[in-house]
Amino acid sequence: MKLVDRRMLAPAVGHYVFVRNDGQPLDFIPGQFIQVHFNYADGTATKRSYSLATIHDHTLGPGEAVEIAVSFVPGGAATALFEGLDAGGQIDASGPYGRFCLMPGDQNQRYLLIGTGTGITPYRAMLPQLAQLMSERGIEVVLLFGARTPEELLYGDDFRAFADAHPRFRFVPCFSRELPDNPHADVRHGYVQQHLAEFAPDAGTDIAYLCGNPNMVDACFDALKQAGLAVPQIRREKYVSSK
Incomplete structure (x- = not known):
């Protein structure tokens, strides 16, 4: 290439x-x-x-x-x-x-998309599919994105613009170190795993995707299982930086 x-x-x-x-x-x-x-x-x-x-x-x-x-x-x-x-x-x-993809047979009512760092990139590619699913099936989507500071919020403008254009899509940046000036109402302070419970994961309605830091993936996986989601409802991909 x-x-x-x-x-x-x-x-x-x-x-x-x-x-x-x-x-x-x-x-x-x-x-x-x-x-x-x-x-x-x-x-x-x-x-x-x-x-x-x-x-x-x-x-x-x-x-x-x-x-x-x-x-x-x-x-x-x-x-x-x-x-x-x-x-x-x-x-x-x-x-x-890879198979970290939206599945054609899914009949869920909501997707919980959770990512940190470059683990957010698959969700950017999914935006057109999500728009189609919101239009055709009326699904809702919550994207929880963990970053340390506002300057590390990868593709943040893309996700905010998409959320503004699609009322069923909620973009929730979680900053562990530093909040932006005049933060949007959906901005949170802390780690994504600290704020997951706010969105009440529900085994009857949700499918979750986890991508990024292995510690985050493991913590959210455990929290989702405790909320009642079966393992097939939780799709994971861990990102590990290599030299």
Whole structure:
């Protein structure tokens, strides 16, 4: 794939936009990821996984962009690869992979989407699907997003704009360290797992998705089970930063 654009989402997270060299689309289901393949300095082959953040309605057209968010890890081999990548630079990738997706057979009344850090990217890709489900089935969606500070709220403007346009979608940023100036009424102070109970998880109506920090995923998984949700109603993907 060839890099066509990059920008910083946060002090240590970059947004990268690629197109395939062969001009073909990357047909994926929102929630899936790609693997980027490269070599360490000693020549050893390795790879890193990145959820696709691309917003599209159905399938990508020829040459359309593939978007990912990349966390920079000090001294990381993947960080060196991406930091040194300029427009026109190329990477090797495979995929898409994964089943962290909205299921066609779901009959729930509400989705609880919970994420931290770059674990928010699958939910960005899901926005068109969620809009369709809200329109067709009347579902409700709560997105709880954990970040330390306002400048680390990845894609926050996208989610706030979507919430403003869709009354059935509620965007709840949870800041563990610093609140924004003049915060929205749905902003919370603390960790997402501290505020999950406020939204009264219900086994009769809800399906939950957990993506991001493993400690958050485990804590929310336990809380959801205690609220009565069965394991198939809780879909998980843990993000671990690798050097």
